[in-house]
Amino acid sequence: MSDFTEAPLPVRNDLQDSFRHLWHRLAAPGTWWTGIERTAIAHVARAAYEATSPVAISSIPEPASVAAALLGKTPAAVTEELIDAWEQQGLDANHYVELVAIVAMVTAVDTFYRAMGLDLEPLPSPLPGEPSRTVPHPPAIKTKAWVPMVGPPTIPSSLSAVPAELEALESLHGPMYLSYEEMGDPAIQKGLSRAQMELVAGRTSAFNECFF
Amino acid sequence: MLSWSIEETRGRLNVLAISQPTLDPLIPGGSELLAYVDATLSGDDIATARNAVVAAISPEAAVDAAAVTGNFEMMNRIADGVGMPVGGGTRQRMRQIITDLQLDRFPHA
Numbered sequence: 528m529s530d531f532t533e534a535p536l537p538v539r540n541d542l543q544d545s546f547r548h549l550w551h552r553l554a555a556p557g558t559w560w561t562g563i564e565r566t567a568i569a570h571v572a573r574a575a576y577e578a579t580s581p582v583a584i585s586s587i588p589e590p591a592s593v594a595a596a597l598l599g600k601t602p603a604a605v606t607e608e609l610i611d612a613w614e615q616q617g618l619d620a621n622h623y624v625e626l627v628a629i630v631a632m633v634t635a636v637d638t639f640y641r642a643m644g645l646d647l648e649p650l651p652s653p654l655p656g657e658p659s660r661t662v663p664h665p666p667a668i669k670t671k672a673w674v675p676m677v678g679p680p681t682i683p684s685s686l687s688a689v690p691a692e693l694e695a696l697e698s699l700h701g702p703m704y705l706s707y708e709e710m711g712d713p714a715i716q717k718g719l720s721r722a723q724m725e726l727v728a729g730r731t732s733a734f735n736e737c738f739f
Numbered sequence: 740m741l742s743w744s745i746e747e748t749r750g751r752l753n754v755l756a757i758s759q760p761t762l763d764p765l766i767p768g769g770s771e772l773l774a775y776v777d778a779t780l781s782g783d784d785i786a787t788a789r790n791a792v793v794a795a796i797s798p799e800a801a802v803d804a805a806a807v808t809g810n811f812e813m814m815n816r817i818a819d820g821v822g823m824p825v826g827g828g829t830r831q832r833m834r835q836i837i838t839d840l841q842l843d844r845f846p847h848a
Contacts, residue, residue, distance in 0.1 A: 602819040627820035635813035642805030673822025703810035718799030729757040737815035
């Protein structure tokens with residue numbers, strides 16, 4: 528992965544480390560997808576975001592390709608009905624939650640690179656191996672959200688049906704924004720004040736029409 | 740995740756600027772930060788917008804703004820992808836701001 532020597536501004540070491548960790552995870556077998564499938568999902572989502580021609584990927588099922596493209600480009604267009612339809616076509620909730628995580632995290636890194644004026648990081652070469660198929664205990668249950676979660680539906684439990692992805696999310700959003708502990712401090716100051724951070728966060732969400 | 744950010748910042752900035760970036764957010768470097776987000780997400784003259792944040796706040800601020808933008812591109816996809824519900828209490832507290840920002844036009848509102 529890039530050492531960021533081409534970056535126009537110095538990039539914090541904790542950010543670089545979190546990106547490298549993510550890229551390594553992306554290439555490796557996950558909980559429900561192989562490394563080949565995980566990088567294929569990332570490829571489809573990135574192509575959709577970049578508005579290039581739809582890519583034909585034979586290594587993932589058709590509903591996974593459609594879901595990755597939609598989440599990559601226009602996440603607000605995802606509906607519960609679509610998720611149910613994808614499930615009927617074979618994309619079960621566990622595979623879908625891991626797919627959401629892959630698309631979301633790769634988009635985070637890609638957006639940082641775009642903002643910094645860097646060429647996008649090439650996607651990693653997949654690593655061999657089988658998915659772990661680890662399920663959470665207690666089990667994830669579908670309640671008010673559209674996918675199963677462990678406990679009440681909150682952002683910290685959003686990916687809890689696939690615990691490894693929830694852990695990966697936490698390791699990324701601490702360096703990129705705030706850890707859950709830091710989020711409790713309204714006076715926290717990094718390169719930006721808390722109000723400045725939330726202005727950036729709010730504008731990004733408005734741009735994506737993300738109401739939550 | 741707009742409702743969440745507004746709950747976090749209410750009283751500390753002009754939240755109307757979040758959906759109407761021609762308004763002054765009333766915090767240091769606010770207008771430059773809004774322009775940087777828009778440039779990043781639209782791909783339109785990102786370098787100029789980034790340099791404006793460096794000049795208005797600091798180089799560290801521009802890096803953090805890039806990271807926070809990326810983080811919320813991620814969180815938006817997770818919240819929308821899993822269908823995260825907005826609690827009734829949040830919706831009630833935000834009734835006026837939902838009207839002011841016309842948030843009901845959003846697909847998941």
